[in-house]
Amino acid sequence: MDGHGGMDLLGEHFDPSAIGRMREDEYESRSGSDNFEGGSGDDQEANEDGPPRKKKYNRHTPHQIQELENFFKECPHPDEKQRLELSRRLGLESKQIKFWFQNRRTQMKTQLERHENVILRQENEKLQAENDLLKEAMRSPICNTCGGQAIPGDISYEQHQLRIENARFKDELNRICALANKFLGKPLASSVNPISTKCLNSNLELAVGRNGFGGVSTAGTTLPMGHDFGDGDVMPMMKPMMGVTSNDxxxxxxxxxxxxxxxxxxxxxxxxxxxxxxxxxxxxxxxxxxxxxxxxxxxxxxxxxxxxxxxxxxxxxxxxxxxxxxxxxxxxxxxxxxxxxxxxxxxxxxxxxxxxxxxxxxxxxxxxxxxxxxxxxxxxxxxxxxxxxxxxxxxxxxxxxxxxxxxxxxxxxxxxxxxxxxxxxxxxxxxxxxxxxxxxxxxxxxxxxxxxxxxxxxxxxxxxxxxxxxxxxxxxxxxxxxSIKLPPPSSEKHSITPGGKRSMLKLAQRMTNNFCAGVCASSMRKWDKLRVENMGEDVRVLTRKRINDPGEPPGVVLSAATSVWMPVSRQRLFNFLRDERMRSAWDILSNGGPMHEMVHIAKGQGTGSCVSLLSANAISKSENTMLILQETWSDVSGSLVVYAPVDIPSMHIVMNGGDSAYVALLPSGFAILPPPNHGGWSNNINGTIVKPEVESDESGGCLLTVGFQILVNSLPTAKLTVESVETVNNLISCTIHKIKDALQVT
Incomplete structure (x- = not known):
């Protein structure tokens, strides 16, 4: 019962020691809708002729219980007028309404007390565990100088606390030094002698704890749930780092x-x-x-x-x-x-x-x-x-x-x-x-x-x-x-659907990524580096074998790339390499004849960034079985021309919006970078700012990278021969020589 009327009902025979038992019994027998489905009334009915007999409980309907619960949420202590209104509306007696609310309040109070008791019990257990650990540490103190067993003497409680704190700080400092050396890239020497292994395994370590925050380690120790950034924001709880022990x-x-x-x-x-x-x-x-x-x-x-x-x-x-x-x-x-x-x-x-x-x-x-x-x-x-x-x-x-x-x-x-x-x-x-x-x-x-x-x-x-x-x-x-809008179909040189444009752009993106991976030897593709004696130091040759890769033809693939200095402006070289009319001057895939652009998809505001589909003008239709997919782009940091031969049936599927992931590609191409000192100021090896002796002009030259990927054998189990490597090397040398001849540079 609540505090207003509970003591009056108990009478003068109230036993304070039995209050806990009474609350338990009251919770079990008079808890409202939970235990007896809405029963209410007196626990006992007086009987002058004999012992008191139990009164039968009236069970409330689900509707009555719902209405009482809703009213209880708004007003746990209804007055007489409110009880009468509820009794009239629900068809219950005013006494039943009164007893139901008393039981409901008692139930809420009991649940609250039980929850508080659980919390107090847990706190008590933690304090007892902490006390036991401190007692154990005080019975077996450790000498901070030698790390051995300390001689018992008249040591005050404050001294014990200082020793425990000192040992914790030493342990913390040594671990911070180790982590600093691990993450910061420089050793951080400790100003104190490191704690010995014997000390770290001692009872004192158990006392100071290893919870990572320097506090006493107990089973219920709570750790911070976030990190304050100083402006009110808190970093959320972090999950464990990979490969890191729980102590660190x-x-x-x-x-x-x-x-x-x-x-x-x-x-x-x-x-x-x-x-x-x-x-x-x-x-x-x-x-x-x-x-x-x-x-x-x-x-x-x-x-x-x-x-x-x-x-x-x-x-x-x-x-x-x-x-x-x-x-x-x-x-x-x-x-x-x-x-x-x-x-x-x-x-x-x-x-x-x-x-x-x-x-x-x-x-x-x-x-x-x-x-x-x-x-x-x-x-x-x-x-x-x-x-x-x-x-x-x-x-x-x-x-x-x-x-x-x-x-x-x-x-x-x-x-x-x-x-x-x-x-x-x-x-x-x-x-x-x-x-x-x-x-x-x-x-x-x-x-x-x-x-x-x-x-x-x-x-x-x-x-x-x-x-x-x-x-x-x-x-x-x-x-x-x-953001760029693709040209309308009427302005293009060949019919292609909107889905075909997206599929063709996706295929060109994969082609360019594969070319960059072959030139730079990134881990995006698994290449094996070859060491060839007759190959120049500036030429890198890579190889790999593919069996069931839908994006590449099966067999042994060879990639070769090199970089040279070209005494010609970057823009002139870029315009020359992307021009299909000049392609026969350096590309062996053109068979010495002219090529024309079948499809042109612009990717930027200028004319330099686009995806094209080229076709060679073969003598007979039976010879024209291959097309050239090409992507070009240029910005202030450099230029790129990447191309790959593609068979006609596969390109028809792509141009109609089909899946481009199954089209096999072996890309080749060129990367053009501005001259080394284009940009004026630079940092020398000592870290100071210097100005070049001669201002460089982009028209004075550029850096050209040439890369080829070819299929040297269609059998994945075949062995790579020296002749295949020499063929790729000759292809690179011949291509660079032809470009220089066409541009009339040496």
């Missing part, structure tokens, strides 16, 4: 969060700070980092630069036709991110989600990623980087995404040595009123220059190879490709 997991999470926050702070400052941190080049206004000012302004996030590494750091700004939220969503998806930057990102994957997003957006999302960055040349190795990617919303319509490497000193038996690491890099995206977004891109990397061919070292050190302008150019080209 909380420290590693904390270090990853701290590293991400530091990287985000550095990126925002670098994005909005101008001179003297950034120096503009004379020719095109590109911004290059002033390393001396950078070292004075920022402290290293991931340790000092390794010996032999050089720095490349650039910044660029551009407008893209996409809102900030859509761009951020793409950046945080590894597959979509790689598709957005196909010429830069060879492969990308998400290794682990350290923290998920908040509020249904990617705000505060933190993940560990692995990516391969490529420059289309066999003379520049693929950059494999393991890094953190952290996304943060700073204001309405203002986002930032930052990357920072975490793979230094994580070299195991199955891990290659790190040749590149990414310092805080990424983009700051802000929505503009016209539907566009302003993107400020910062790219800051350190890499081993000894692995790069001398022909490409000036290009990379100036930031033209992997710099910020290349990311902005690729982003703008992708958006143009997405």
């Amino acid at each position: 997991i909380q420290f590693e999470r904390s270090m990853l969060i701290d590293l991400a926050l530091a990287a985000m702070d550095e990126l925002c400052k670098m994005a909005h700070t101008d001179n003297p941190l950034w120096i503009k080049s004379f020719d095109e206004g590109k911004e290059v980092l002033n390393l001396e000012e950078y070292m004075r302004t920022f402290s290293p996030c991931i340790g000092m630069k390794p010996v032999g590494f050089v720095t490349e750091a650039t910044r660029d700004t551009g407008l893209v036709m996409v809102n900030s939220l859509a761009l951020v969503e793409t950046m945080m998806d590894a597959n979509r991110w790689a598709e957005m930057f196909p010429s830069v990102v060879a492969r990308a994957s998400t290794i682990d989600m350290v923290s998920t997003d908040t509020g249904g957006t990617k705000n505060n999302a933190l993940q560990v990623m692995h990516a391969e960055f490529q420059l289309l040349s066999p003379l520049v190795p693929v950059r494999q980087v393991k890094f953190l990617r952290f996304c943060k919303q700073h204001a309405e319509g203002l986002w930032a995404v930052v990357d920072v490497s975490i793979d230094m000193n994580q070299v195991g038996s199955n891990t290659q040595f790190v040749t590149c690491r990414r310092l805080p890099s990424g983009c700051v995206v802000q929505d503009m009123p016209n539907g566009y977004s302003k993107v400020i891109w910062v790219e800051h990397s350190e890499y081993d220059e000894s692995s790069v061919h001398h022909l490409y070292r000036p290009l990379l050190s100036s930031g033209m190879g992997f710099g910020a302008h290349r990311w902005i150019s690729a982003l703008q080209s992708t958006q143009l490709t997405i």
Whole structure:
């Protein structure tokens, strides 16, 4: 019963020790609708002639119980007027209404008390376990100097607490030193002697605990459920990292969060700070980092630069036709991110989600990623980087995404040595009123220059190879490709359905990706490198065998690629290679005759980016059994011409909207990059900003990469012969010679 009338009903024979039992009995026998389906009334009825006899309970109907429950939610203590109204409406006596509400209140109170008792019992058990552990540790104290058994003496409770705290701090410090050496790339020596193995296995360790937060380890110890970012946002609970032990997991999470926050702070400052941190080049206004000012302004996030590494750091700004939220969503998806930057990102994957997003957006999302960055040349190795990617919303319509490497000193038996690491890099995206977004891109990397061919070292050190302008150019080209409208059927040279356009563009995308993988030897395709004595050092030959791959012909496939300097402007060379009228001057697939364009699908505003279908004018129709699928694109960072022979029946299926995944392709083509010093200022090996002695002009030359993939044998079990390798080598040499002759250059 409630506190208002319960004591009056009990009378003067109330026994305080029996209150618990009475509540239990009351809960079992008078709990309202749960135990006796709505019964109500007096527990006992007085009988003058004999002992009290039990009164029969009246069972309420489901309708009556529902109405009483609804009223109880609004008013648990009805007055006399309300009880009379309920009794009239439900056909019950006022006394029944009164007893039902009393029983219902008693039931609620009992349930609350039981819940509180469970909580108090758990707390009591935790305190007892903690007390037992402390007593055990005090009975077997450990000497902090020698690590052995301490001599009992008059030690106060405060001294015991200090010793326990000291042992915990030593254990914590040593583990932090080990993790710092693992993640930050530099050893962090402890200022105290490391705790011995005997000490770590002692009873004192059991007392101080190993829960990762330095508190006493008990079965019911609760851990923090998030990380405060300082502005009211809390990072959600993180799931375990792959390959990390349970003892170190909380420290590693904390270090990853701290590293991400530091990287985000550095990126925002670098994005909005101008001179003297950034120096503009004379020719095109590109911004290059002033390393001396950078070292004075920022402290290293991931340790000092390794010996032999050089720095490349650039910044660029551009407008893209996409809102900030859509761009951020793409950046945080590894597959979509790689598709957005196909010429830069060879492969990308998400290794682990350290923290998920908040509020249904990617705000505060933190993940560990692995990516391969490529420059289309066999003379520049693929950059494999393991890094953190952290996304943060700073204001309405203002986002930032930052990357920072975490793979230094994580070299195991199955891990290659790190040749590149990414310092805080990424983009700051802000929505503009016209539907566009302003993107400020910062790219800051350190890499081993000894692995790069001398022909490409000036290009990379100036930031033209992997710099910020290349990311902005690729982003703008992708958006143009997405937003551009295809020409109407009447303006095309051959009939093709809208579904056929999409299928043809998808086939061209796969062709270009395969070409880039063959040139750069990325892990997107499993290639085996060949070492041939008669082959030049600048030519890389790869091979692989395919049996049941629907996208490639079965057999032994050979890929060969090389890069050379061409004393001709990049635009002139690009126009020459993509012109079907000049193709017979260098392409053996043309059979020495002219070619014409059957289909033309524009992918950008200019005439340089498109997908075409070419056909050779054969002498007889029976000889014309092959078509040439070609994709070309060009931006400020470089140009590309990729082509592959395709049989006519397969292309008819594609042009009618059929599935292009089963069309076998062996792509070949050309990649053209601007001259090495195009861009003016550059970082030398010492990290200082220098100006080239002679200003380079794009018309003075460019870097040409030539790549071929051919089927040398249709049997997958066949062995590769020396003659096949020499044939591919001669094909590359002959093609380069023909191009030079046609352009009349030496």
